[in-house]
Amino acid sequence: PTETPASTNGKKQPPVILCIGMAGSGKTTFMQRINAHLHAKKTPPYVVNLDPAVGNLPFTANIDVRDTVNYKEVMKQYNLGPNGGILTSLNLFTTKFDQVLDLIAKRADSVSHILVDTPGQIEIFTWSASGSIITDTLASTYPTVIAYIIDTPRTTAPATFMSNMLYACSILYKTKLPFILVFNKTDVVSHEFAVEWMTDFEKFQEALSHDTTYMSSLMNSMSLVLDEFYSHLKVVGVSAVTGNGVEDFFAAVDEAAVEYERDY
Ligand code: GDP
Ligand code: MG
Numbered sequence: 001p002t003e004t005p006a007s008t009n010g011k012k013q014p015p016v017i018l019c020i021g022m023a024g025s026g027k028t029t030f031m032q033r034i035n036a037h038l039h040a041k042k043t044p045p046y047v048v049n050l051d052p053a054v055g056n057l058p059f060t061a062n063i064d065v066r067d068t069v070n071y072k073e074v075m076k077q078y079n080l081g082p083n084g085g086i087l088t089s090l091n092l093f094t095t096k097f098d099q100v101l102d103l104i105a106k107r108a109d110s111v112s113h114i115l116v117d118t119p120g121q122i123e124i125f126t127w128s129a130s131g132s133i134i135t136d137t138l139a140s141t142y143p144t145v146i147a148y149i150i151d152t153p154r155t156t157a158p159a160t161f162m163s164n165m166l167y168a169c170s171i172l173y174k175t176k177l178p179f180i181l182v183f184n185k186t187d188v189v190s191h192e193f194a195v196e197w198m199t200d201f202e203k204f205q206e207a208l209s210h211d212t213t214y215m216s217s218l219m220n221s222m223s224l225v226l227d228e229f230y231s232h233l234k235v236v237g238v239s240a241v242t243g244n245g246v247e248d249f250f251a252a253v254d255e256a257a258v259e260y261e262r263d264y
Helices: 027-040 071-078 082-094 097-110 122-126 129-141 158-175 192-199 201-209 216-230 246-263
Strands: 016-021 046-049 114-117 144-151 179-184 234-237
Touching (some): 016 122, 027 114, 027 144, 027 179, 027 246, 082 122, 082 129, 122 129, 122 158, 129 144, 129 158, 144 158, 144 246, 158 179, 158 192, 158 201, 179 246, 192 201, 192 234, 201 216, 234 246
Parallel strands (some): 016 114
């Protein structure tokens, strides 16, 4: 029998949930929330922390980049600033990623999901060779889903919303993986406005016309690009703090994993 990349011995592989998002969007808090949710359901995940600079991790990680590299030492040794230190630490860790894969593989049969937290600064993961290697390697073995975490209260201005969506769009086209937009912090601001803008093009144009911060003609043309992008996504609103919307999120993950099995 032939073996497909996403299955071994006919056994279903657990989906990888790769949490990506702008600094402060709530990736780590969201990880803590979904980890607790899965433990409460007695379907524990496997947890990986890829942020070398996180001070206090609010969940227990099975694999923690900080056990392998000390980013402050890396900064000193290579005479780097914080971002260079984080990137170099991630690079050093990536050279040992085959060992990480072996460790995950040993547990893959007994976990429901593989949760991965990424560095605070988004571009360190999304625009580095290490980030690509880690993403591609995981995605070649496991059904991998991108959870793009958005700070909803900070994205209510149309131009900011569009910038964030264009960034998400670039990650979707780079990774070509199933993609879930996770509007976080809905305990502060509901994500309804976003859903409206994404489904009714004219509502967004209307909102944009009142926004004088950016060149509106450029923004108008770009919003057409986004219309196509939106058709490839799943959208959920959550609060990592209250746990609201977490069931919706897992429903979206299930759908995305099916998509992965079909398309990858
Ligand atoms: P990261 O840099 O993306 O990992 O973000 P963190 O998880 O460290 O969160 C950044 C800040 O946002 C922290 O102060 C969190 O307490 C806060 N935060 C995260 N999720 C939520 C949420 O759902 N609601 C609210 N009100 N605050 C949140
Ligand atoms: Mg974090």
